[in-house]
Amino acid sequence: MTNDIRDVPSPQVKSARHHPSLVWLVPALAVLVGLSMLIHAWFAKGPVITISFQAATGLEAGKTAVKYKDVVIGNVTAIALSSDNTRVLATVELQKSAAGFAREDSRFWVVRPRIGAGGVSGVETVLSGSYIGVDAGKSTNLKQDFVGLETPPSVVSDTPGKSFLLHTEDLGSLEIGSPVYYRHINVGQVAAYHLDDDGKGVMVQVFIQAPNDRFVTANTRFWNASGVDLSFGSDGLKLNTQSLATIVAGGIAFANPPGGADTAASGQTRFVLAHDEQTAMADPDGEPIVMRLRFDQSLRGLAVGAPVEFLGKDVGRVTAIDVDYDAATQSFPVIVDVVVFSRRLPLVENKVRSTTGDVPIQFQGFMRGLVARGLRAQPRPGNLLTGQLYIALDFIPHARPASFDVSGQPWIMPTVRADFSRLQEQVASIVDKLDHVPFDAIGQHLDADLVTLDKTLRQAGQTLDQVNTQVLPELHGTLQDTRSTLGNFNGVLAPDAQLPQNINQTMLELQRSARSLRTLTDMLGRHPESLVRGRAADSAEAGAPKKEKSTP
Amino acid sequence: MKQIPRADELGLLACHACSLVVERATAPMHCPRCHTRLHGRRPASVQRSAAFLLAALVLYIPANLLPVMFTSRLGSGEASTILTGVIEFWHAGAWDIALIIFTASVAVPCSKFLVLGLLLVSAGTHSRWAQVERARLYRFVELIGYWSMLDVLVVAIVAALVQFHALSYVEPRVGILFFGMVVIFTMLSAMSFDPRLIWDTQDHDK
Numbered sequence: 001m002t003n004d005i006r007d008v009p010s011p012q013v014k015s016a017r018h019h020p021s022l023v024w025l026v027p028a029l030a031v032l033v034g035l036s037m038l039i040h041a042w043f044a045k046g047p048v049i050t051i052s053f054q055a056a057t058g059l060e061a062g063k064t065a066v067k068y069k070d071v072v073i074g075n076v077t078a079i080a081l082s083s084d085n086t087r088v089l090a091t092v093e094l095q096k097s098a099a100g101f102a103r104e105d106s107r108f109w110v111v112r113p114r115i116g117a118g119g120v121s122g123v124e125t126v127l128s129g130s131y132i133g134v135d136a137g138k139s140t141n142l143k144q145d146f147v148g149l150e151t152p153p154s155v156v157s158d159t160p161g162k163s164f165l166l167h168t169e170d171l172g173s174l175e176i177g178s179p180v181y182y183r184h185i186n187v188g189q190v191a192a193y194h195l196d197d198d199g200k201g202v203m204v205q206v207f208i209q210a211p212n213d214r215f216v217t218a219n220t221r222f223w224n225a226s227g228v229d230l231s232f233g234s235d236g237l238k239l240n241t242q243s244l245a246t247i248v249a250g251g252i253a254f255a256n257p258p259g260g261a262d263t264a265a266s267g268q269t270r271f272v273l274a275h276d277e278q279t280a281m282a283d284p285d286g287e288p289i290v291m292r293l294r295f296d297q298s299l300r301g302l303a304v305g306a307p308v309e310f311l312g313k314d315v316g317r318v319t320a321i322d323v324d325y326d327a328a329t330q331s332f333p334v335i336v337d338v339v340v341f342s343r344r345l346p347l348v349e350n351k352v353r354s355t356t357g358d359v360p361i362q363f364q365g366f367m368r369g370l371v372a373r374g375l376r377a378q379p380r381p382g383n384l385l386t387g388q389l390y391i392a393l394d395f396i397p398h399a400r401p402a403s404f405d406v407s408g409q410p411w412i413m414p415t416v417r418a419d420f421s422r423l424q425e426q427v428a429s430i431v432d433k434l435d436h437v438p439f440d441a442i443g444q445h446l447d448a449d450l451v452t453l454d455k456t457l458r459q460a461g462q463t464l465d466q467v468n469t470q471v472l473p474e475l476h477g478t479l480q481d482t483r484s485t486l487g488n489f490n491g492v493l494a495p496d497a498q499l500p501q502n503i504n505q506t507m508l509e510l511q512r513s514a515r516s517l518r519t520l521t522d523m524l525g526r527h528p529e530s531l532v533r534g535r536a537a538d539s540a541e542a543g544a545p546k547k548e549k550s551t552p
Numbered sequence: 553m554k555q556i557p558r559a560d561e562l563g564l565l566a567c568h569a570c571s572l573v574v575e576r577a578t579a580p581m582h583c584p585r586c587h588t589r590l591h592g593r594r595p596a597s598v599q600r601s602a603a604f605l606l607a608a609l610v611l612y613i614p615a616n617l618l619p620v621m622f623t624s625r626l627g628s629g630e631a632s633t634i635l636t637g638v639i640e641f642w643h644a645g646a647w648d649i650a651l652i653i654f655t656a657s658v659a660v661p662c663s664k665f666l667v668l669g670l671l672l673v674s675a676g677t678h679s680r681w682a683q684v685e686r687a688r689l690y691r692f693v694e695l696i697g698y699w700s701m702l703d704v705l706v707v708a709i710v711a712a713l714v715q716f717h718a719l720s721y722v723e724p725r726v727g728i729l730f731f732g733m734v735v736i737f738t739m740l741s742a743m744s745f746d747p748r749l750i751w752d753t754q755d756h757d758k
Contacts, residue, residue, distance in 0.1 A: 008564060008573050008574055008575050009572075009574055009575070010574065010575045010577065010584075011581035011583065011584060011590055021596050021599050021600070023596065023603040023604070023744075024599075024603050026603050026604060026607045026737070027604075027606035027607035027610060029607070030606075030608075030610040030733075030737075031610050033611075033614075034610050034611070034613060034614055037614055037618075127626045128626060
């Protein structure tokens with residue numbers, strides 16, 4: 001056995017090739033890969049932000065994504081209540097590339113199905129579940145804690161277009177998202193609104209999408225187009241509305257008055273939001289001229305806002321009505337403040353106004369001249385039915401001389417008493433005529449007539465009584481008699497009654513008689529001599545003579 | 553045991569390829585018949601096995617931390633790691649499936665790490681402790697080696713079958729790649745280990 005072993009061949013021995021074991025590269029590579037992944041994950045980790053919402057409806061930790069333009073940029077990692085339990089804090093881990101979304105003015109909201117006046121949104125989330133939408137801000141300051149919006153913003157920040165500020169006294173039925181129309185085309189929407197700092201107005205921010213924002217010029221007029229504008233004028237019934245949506249959700253319309261500049265207004269320009277199209281499109285009134293009027297009579301029917309008319313043209317309105325006390329005369333004059341816009345008489349203004357000099361001073365001189373020629377303010381009834389008054393500026397012939405008092409502010413315009421005389425005369429004449437109507441005589445006549453009528457009616461009643469008590473019983477008896485007569489008649493006609501039987505017998509007799517007569521005539525035909533000789537004893541005709549004998 | 557001589561003790565070794573028995577030499581040897589490289593034990597067996605085991609251990613970390621599968625159902629997607637999958641199945645009441653996944657993806661790899669580590673340490677110190685049991689353990693590791701591929705296959709099949717676009721779809725994620733590499737490296741580690749080392753105690757080395 002050992003010999004066998006010794007016989008085994010010896011191996012070929014080659015030069016030693018010693019090299020370090022490459023196998024250790026494998027775990028080294030694994031560690032490298034792991035480390036690189038770790039480092040990658042570390043660097044890919046974006047900022048962690050906290051968004052607070054009123055409720056966590058539809059949010060789920062670990063599942064709910066944060067999406068921008070439908071691209072996932074982060075995930076909700078945890079949902080917790082705030083320390084005072086009033087809000088829900090969603091912890092969101094943003095991706096590294098989305099770190100730019102953690103800006104101060106970024107807005108976050110939960111996208112879930114919604115149905116509103118403006119339409120339906122977020123339908124795709126019915127199946128896929130809600131997600132958090134984000135609108136990237138532009139601020140350079142980064143932030144970690146955000147307050148989420150409860151409703152999606154109507155305008156996202158990178159939409160091309162411009163924002164404009166509209167100032168109005170009252171928001172009306174406008175809402176965030178209410179449409180803005182230009183020539184009945186939806187070109188934008190209400191983005192935000194807030195009260196003025198002093199609370200005396202509302203600033204509405206509207207967003208007009210490009211390219212239609214270029215139609216907003218410095219001259220553009222905005223008005224509230226909410227609801228339905230129904231007017232009844234001399235040209236018939238007029239119904240005006242922008243679209244069905246504005247009736248529900250409100251809306252704003254704008255237009256450019258003809259002849260204005262057509263350079264586009266820059267963003268954030270302030271405009272006035274008028275209540276209706278008419279107001280908005282009216283020419284600007286310019287600087288108002290404030291004047292004060294004193295009247296020594298009751299001005300029932302004059303309201304603040306009532307028009308001031310010059311020769312029938314609306315030039316201003318009443319701004320205040322007050323009652324003063326004059327101790328010297330112990331009277332209560334009514335003080336009426338009015339504003340007058342000279343712009344409303346452009347032709348006049350162009351001729352009166354000179355290019356130089358202070359406008360109020362010019363106006364003073366002009367007015368003084370007019371007052372000297374008899375221009376006075378006078379309350380007049382504008383509507384006979386409702387008794388509304390307006391202030392007329394008119395030339396009153398033979399007015400007592402007065403002057404235009406410009407010593408104080410506001411200027412005092414001389415007035416004349418209201419001219420109600422004509423109306424009063426008419427009313428008085430109507431009353432007079434009414435007086436002349438002989439109500440007494442009419443009444444007496446009527447009384448007598450009524451008495452006569454009463455008598456007539458009573459007589460008629462008596463007649464009817466007679467008919468009732470006398471005629472009707474008689475009629476009853478007559479009817480009974482008639483009925484018995486008819487019964488008798490019936491008895492006579494009955495088949496077993498005497499009369500028909502008699503008639504029957506008579507008829508039979510008559511029949512027999514007729515037969516006898518025929519026999520007689522036959523015999524006489526054959527034996528005419530028998531009339532003279534008498535009947536022959538003929539055995540063959542023995543029957544006939546017998547009959548003949550019996551008939552006569 | 554001493555009575556039966558080992559090839560090592562007799563200064564002999566056999567060619568792996570053609571089983572030619574040759575005399576043992578110190579330098580790198582080649583079979584005189586088929587020129588295969590000859591060695592008494594697999595060269596650097598413990599080193600290689602340890603290196604592969606280490607690589608598998610390192611890769612096992614991302615395999616468990618990273619998601620292995622992305623499931624999208626009606627638009628809402630969710631990525632799950634191995635352990636979250638096990639927990640989800642367990643909570644859903646499918647404890648049998650949870651158990652299978654847990655066994656295939658946690659119990660088997662972990663036991664492999666432990667057994668191979670034990671074998672390597674004991675082989676490195678030429679320990680004489682429980683040699684028969686260790687040999688049995690080695691066979692066990694060899695046997696269960698590829699069963700951990702079950703996870704990889706499940707993900708592959710599900711990802712291939714569940715493709716209903718908007719309704720539902722399943723995509724593999726990078727975690728399963730790491731897991732597959734863990735399985736491969738543990739298998740390589742087990743293959744690199746020379747079970748004869750279990751019997752190479754200090755006495756024999758002399």
